[in-house]
Amino acid sequence: MYRLCRRSASALLRHDGARYNIHAIATPIFSATCSGDSVVETDAKTRWYSVLASGRCNTSQSSAALNLNKNGFFLGNRYESTAAFDASSPPPPPLEKYEYQAEVSRLMDLIVNSLYSNKEVFLRELISNASDALDKLRYLGVTEPELLKDAVDLDIRIQTDKDNGIITITDSGIGMTQQDLVDCLGTIAQSGTAKFLKAMKDSKDAGGDSNLIGQFGVGFYSAFLVSDRVVVETKSPKSDKQYVWEGEANASSYTIREETNPEKLLPRGTRLTLYLKHDDKGFAHPERIQKLVKNYSQFVSFPIYTWQEKGYTKEVEVDEDPAEANKDKQDETAEKKKKTKTVVERYWDWELTNETQPIWLRNPKEVTTEEYNEFYKKTFNEYLDPLASSHFTTEGEVEFRSILYVPAVAPMGKDDLINPKTKNIRLYVKRVFISDDFDGELFPRYLSFVKGVVDSNDLPLNVSREILQESRIVRIMRKRLVRKAFDMILGISMSENRADYEKFWENFGKYLKMGCIDDRENHKPLAPLLRFFSSQSEDEMISLDEYVENMKPEQKDIYFIAADSVASARNTPFLEKLLEKDLEVLYLVDPIDEIAVQNLKSYKEKNFVDISKEDLDLGEKNEEKEKVMKEEFGQTCDWIKKRLGDKVASVQISNRLSSSPCVLVSAKFGWSANMERLMKAQTVGDTSSMEFMRGRRVFEINPEHPIIQNLNAASKNCPDDNDALRVVDLLYDAALVSSGFTPENPAELGSKIYEMLGMNLQGKWSVPDAAEVQYPAATQSQTSQTYEAEVVEPAEAGEYLSSCYSLEEMRVSTFGGNMLWGDGPADEVKSIHSRMKDLNINLGPAIIPMGLSDGREDRLKRRETGGGSSRVWQM
Numbered sequence: 001m002y003r004l005c006r007r008s009a010s011a012l013l014r015h016d017g018a019r020y021n022i023h024a025i026a027t028p029i030f031s032a033t034c035s036g037d038s039v040v041e042t043d044a045k046t047r048w049y050s051v052l053a054s055g056r057c058n059t060s061q062s063s064a065a066l067n068l069n070k071n072g073f074f075l076g077n078r079y080e081s082t083a084a085f086d087a088s089s090p091p092p093p094p095l096e097k098y099e100y101q102a103e104v105s106r107l108m109d110l111i112v113n114s115l116y117s118n119k120e121v122f123l124r125e126l127i128s129n130a131s132d133a134l135d136k137l138r139y140l141g142v143t144e145p146e147l148l149k150d151a152v153d154l155d156i157r158i159q160t161d162k163d164n165g166i167i168t169i170t171d172s173g174i175g176m177t178q179q180d181l182v183d184c185l186g187t188i189a190q191s192g193t194a195k196f197l198k199a200m201k202d203s204k205d206a207g208g209d210s211n212l213i214g215q216f217g218v219g220f221y222s223a224f225l226v227s228d229r230v231v232v233e234t235k236s237p238k239s240d241k242q243y244v245w246e247g248e249a250n251a252s253s254y255t256i257r258e259e260t261n262p263e264k265l266l267p268r269g270t271r272l273t274l275y276l277k278h279d280d281k282g283f284a285h286p287e288r289i290q291k292l293v294k295n296y297s298q299f300v301s302f303p304i305y306t307w308q309e310k311g312y313t314k315e316v317e318v319d320e321d322p323a324e325a326n327k328d329k330q331d332e333t334a335e336k337k338k339k340t341k342t343v344v345e346r347y348w349d350w351e352l353t354n355e356t357q358p359i360w361l362r363n364p365k366e367v368t369t370e371e372y373n374e375f376y377k378k379t380f381n382e383y384l385d386p387l388a389s390s391h392f393t394t395e396g397e398v399e400f401r402s403i404l405y406v407p408a409v410a411p412m413g414k415d416d417l418i419n420p421k422t423k424n425i426r427l428y429v430k431r432v433f434i435s436d437d438f439d440g441e442l443f444p445r446y447l448s449f450v451k452g453v454v455d456s457n458d459l460p461l462n463v464s465r466e467i468l469q470e471s472r473i474v475r476i477m478r479k480r481l482v483r484k485a486f487d488m489i490l491g492i493s494m495s496e497n498r499a500d501y502e503k504f505w506e507n508f509g510k511y512l513k514m515g516c517i518d519d520r521e522n523h524k525p526l527a528p529l530l531r532f533f534s535s536q537s538e539d540e541m542i543s544l545d546e547y548v549e550n551m552k553p554e555q556k557d558i559y560f561i562a563a564d565s566v567a568s569a570r571n572t573p574f575l576e577k578l579l580e581k582d583l584e585v586l587y588l589v590d591p592i593d594e595i596a597v598q599n600l601k602s603y604k605e606k607n608f609v610d611i612s613k614e615d616l617d618l619g620e621k622n623e624e625k626e627k628v629m630k631e632e633f634g635q636t637c638d639w640i641k642k643r644l645g646d647k648v649a650s651v652q653i654s655n656r657l658s659s660s661p662c663v664l665v666s667a668k669f670g671w672s673a674n675m676e677r678l679m680k681a682q683t684v685g686d687t688s689s690m691e692f693m694r695g696r697r698v699f700e701i702n703p704e705h706p707i708i709q710n711l712n713a714a715s716k717n718c719p720d721d722n723d724a725l726r727v728v729d730l731l732y733d734a735a736l737v738s739s740g741f742t743p744e745n746p747a748e749l750g751s752k753i754y755e756m757l758g759m760n761l762q763g764k765w766s767v768p769d770a771a772e773v774q775y776p777a778a779t780q781s782q783t784s785q786t787y788e789a790e791v792v793e794p795a796e797a798g799e800y801l802s803s804c805y806s807l808e809e810m811r812v813s814t815f816g817g818n819m820l821w822g823d824g825p826a827d828e829v830k831s832i833h834s835r836m837k838d839l840n841i842n843l844g845p846a847i848i849p850m851g852l853s854d855g856r857e858d859r860l861k862r863r864e865t866g867g868g869s870s871r872v873w874q875m
Contacts, residue, residue, distance in 0.1 A: 109250060112224045119280065122226055123158075123289070124296035125219035126169050126272060128432050130156045131300050133173025133270060137237075140174065147174075147237045150267045156300075157350065159307040160289055165281035167289070172269040175236035181245045181256055185220060185232065223272065224249045226280035233259060234270040242266060290353050298379075299358035299431040299455075305350040312347075315340045358431055360401045360455055364391040376405050379426070380451050384408040387504055390488040398476045400456035404485055406492065407451060410507040424451040425481075429459055441474055443481060446515035449508050450485050486525040493529060493543075505531050505541065509590075516596035527603050530596070533587040535575065538566050544603050550584055554619050557609040560586035562594040562674035563740065573660040573738050574611045577618060580658055585611060591678055612672050612739070614665050614698045616656055629653050632712070633703050639715040643728045644699065654700030661705040662731050664739040667696035673740030680742070697741075699732065707731070730756070 116122075134154045141148040152172045159168045176184065223230045232245040242265055247254035259265060276284055283289070290306050297304060318339040359367050359375050373385045386405040393401045425443050427434045442454065459473070489512075493501045515526050531541035536550070547558060559578060563569035569587040578585055588594050597608050609616070630653065637651040644651070649667070657663055666672045671679065701708050707727070714724035733749045736742075743749045 108221065108224065112221055112249075115218065116222055116225060119225045120283070120292055121296070122222040123283075123292045124432060125222040127156060127293070127297045127300060127304065129219055130169060130171035130173060130270070131297075131302055131432075133171050133175070134302050135173075137172075137174040137268075150237070152267050152269070153303075155303045155305060157305045157307070158289055158293070160284045160286050162281070162284040162286070165276040165278075165284045167274040167276065167284055168271060169274075170266075170269065170271040172267075175239075175266075175269050176234040176243070177236045177239045178241075178243050178256060180236070181232070181234065181243055185245055185247075186254060223274055226276050226283055227274040228277050229275040231273040231275075232270060233264065233266065233273070235266040235268055237268050290351075293353045296433045298354050298356055298433065299428065300354060301431060303352055304354045306353045307348060308351040310347055310349055310351070311344045313342050313344055316343050358428075358455070360391065360403045360453060361431075367391065372403070372405075375403070376451070379453065380405075380424070382407065386451075387500060388488050388492050390484050392484055394477075394480050398456070398473050398480075399458070400454055400477060402452060402454045402481065402484070404450055404452035404481070404488060406488060406504065406508075407449060408503075408507075410449065424448060426453045427459070428453060428455040430457055431455060434459075442478055443485075444478075444515065444519055446511050446518055447482065447485050449511055450488075454481070482522065483525070486522070486529075489529055490525070501531075502541075510592060513590070513592045513596040516599050517592075520599070523600055527600055532560075532593070533566050533569075533589060535570070535579065535585040535587070538570065538587070547584060547586065548604055548606065551606075552581075552583060555583060556619065557607050557617075558586065558603060559583060559609050559611050560588050560597060561611050562588040562672055564674065564677070565589055568740070572612075572740065573663045574656055574665075576658040576660060577656045578611065581618065583618070588674075594672065594675055610666075610672055611656065612666055612674075613668050614652075615668055616665075618655060626653070629703050633701070633708070636708070636712045636715045637701070639719055640699065640701070640711070640728055643725055644732055647697070647732065648699040649696045651699045651701065654702055657700065657702035657705075659705075660702060660738065661707045662699060662701045662735045664732075664735040664741060665698045665700055667698070670696050677740070677742065699735065726752075 134156070137147060138154065154172055157170045159170075160166070161168075227249065229246070229248045233242065234245070235242040242259040244257050244259050245254060246257075283292075286306060286308050290308065293304055293306060318341050356375065356378050359371060372389045372391070376382060376386050376389070385408060387408055388406045390404045391402075393399075423436050425438065426436045427438070427442065443450065454477070456477075489504070492504050495501060509531065512526055512529050516523065516530075519526070527544055529543075531543055532547075533540075534542055534547065544558070551558075561569050561572060561574055563572060566587055566589055569575075569589060575585060586597075588597060594610075600608060602608065633653055637653070641648065641651040648664070654663060664673075666676075703709070703712075711724060711727065711731075714721055714727075718724065730752050733743060733752065737749075
């Protein structure tokens, strides 16, 4: 059968904007197919189409009222009819309503095994139910005193039978009638507590705040996590009869009967007996029950007693050995003494398990420091007093009470620093422990060292009460808890005893630095808590506030240098100019310091500046001097860049050096030398990003240093000289090391250093044997002359060599490793001297004898009686 599209139906049912009434809703049209707005006739058989409120109908069905919009279009779907419309059809049949059906055994299995991730929470749920029963009785007893006529203490008692795997939980609460058993235990997800709270709310005289815990109506069924069978014996003070409810796991039915055994009758309350599964009989050990109660229900407002084995020591007589008895009879004069031994007498008795009181419910003004410390030690199993504590109550949109502590020492191994889940904040809902396993919902990771408890009556929990649902309330709680934690730490930093914060920083300083990286929203409260060494305080850390107070009036930025130790930072060449100007520089010696400071970016509108990066601005610029320096050393910079090639991005004139000849600085947005060292040490470091981040380095030279000045002369006079080029290579390698970088080829650098040492130390301390010295032969005319030696200063050495221009030849050789003499050309001697001076080589005393008669060098015949005259100078 063909159908009309909606647009075609609308076009057919409207004509010239006129609306059709209900008498014209059925129109005979030809069977057609719709394509766009066109209608194509395909069959001569006439069919009736109508728009009705109910489904497809035939002639026997009546029409319903049409839904028409204000433009005349029919609302709803198009329906087809094969017969003429009959306005007198009967009304549609009434709707039949059905309720959902469920397979009870399957539903119970889903509730028990899907809601709870940990089996041990069954005890928490059942104790919470018992606490609610006691709370109901206490509340109703105010208006109905006859409910408390049986003088029974309001408490909870837990007894175990580890041999048979049975746990019995008894409370003296309100109990249940037969109808209550059907309504509460026989109806899944119906909470008696929730019903009671609703009745309290609807009651006109309902007053006071209730501490009832239950809300979902499934907590009782958690007993089947560990039990095959559960028996509930209950007696309500409103009834004279005691009833027994019994159910089994994976069963679709339960039984209720009246208790007739007088030995099992209760004065009031409820007794649950759990018959544990074979694999879960370990829960029946008294020690484990006591541990679970202390963990989950420590702060329930009613006393919880557990059945524990106890013991005491006593002296008992020992039976004498027959041989010793005969010996005692023979010695009648000896005094008889009864022999005894110490034994431990065992017995079972009730022991109060939740003796620690929830002090967060008290007024902070009424709690002493000793009570806070004692609560901290018992709750968190600590042996040292905390450094600080904060007890506060938050009201308004979110209401909760909390106590936070700063421990005295950091956890062993500092696992909490890298653990994404914080374990030190214990969440309670109406004094019942919920969880301490949060993935940053309540407390950020960097504050995981803070310990404390948080108790609220209206937290958004899931049905299992194990998971805190993400909501706006949780975000508000987190914000307020973090703010209180910062206030507490700030109080330690402002303490008169400076050692307290030093101790805190030693243990937890890394946590706060981690916060600078993870939590951008809290940079403002975090920054004043940071501590660093500095160039003016190498022994004692200072705060950023102290640094800002010590800044020079013209100083605009906060300077820092990252290194692996204070000694390394102190000796870095980057500090030279800043120390001359008396500018303080922060020493970032912890691996995380540099990343933390880079994330802060600024403090009190003053930017953090790394002095090892390019474009360092120290506030003093002399444009004329810079221009002169660029003209003077521009060619040298180009010459050095050509020699170093791709090793550096550029060669520039430095404004940060005073005593060092050169330094290697990092790009402004690249890794520093310290960061490059840290990234190389990463186990899973990315080598590709490492090459990208460290690709740009700038070689800066100090134009006032003699080595750079000599290289400037070399670049202009002999740019291709191998010795000068070797000096450039050695300067780069030296700058690489002094700037904190790692040499790419340490062996090559070592060989260069060894070569230079060899040239400098050759024969420096050796004394030649006089017999081994070969003196050149002297002529007869020279033997009668006497020579005198004159000591010449280094500055005069060059002038003396210049005075040798008349010599036609000179030969240069060594004399005992310390003598320079010969008969070669004077230019050669001057050239060698110039090179040695450029290389800063010290060859010790040198003697050059000079003859006066013929303008040539005379030979030195003997050291004692040599002829001619000579000069001695230190080069």
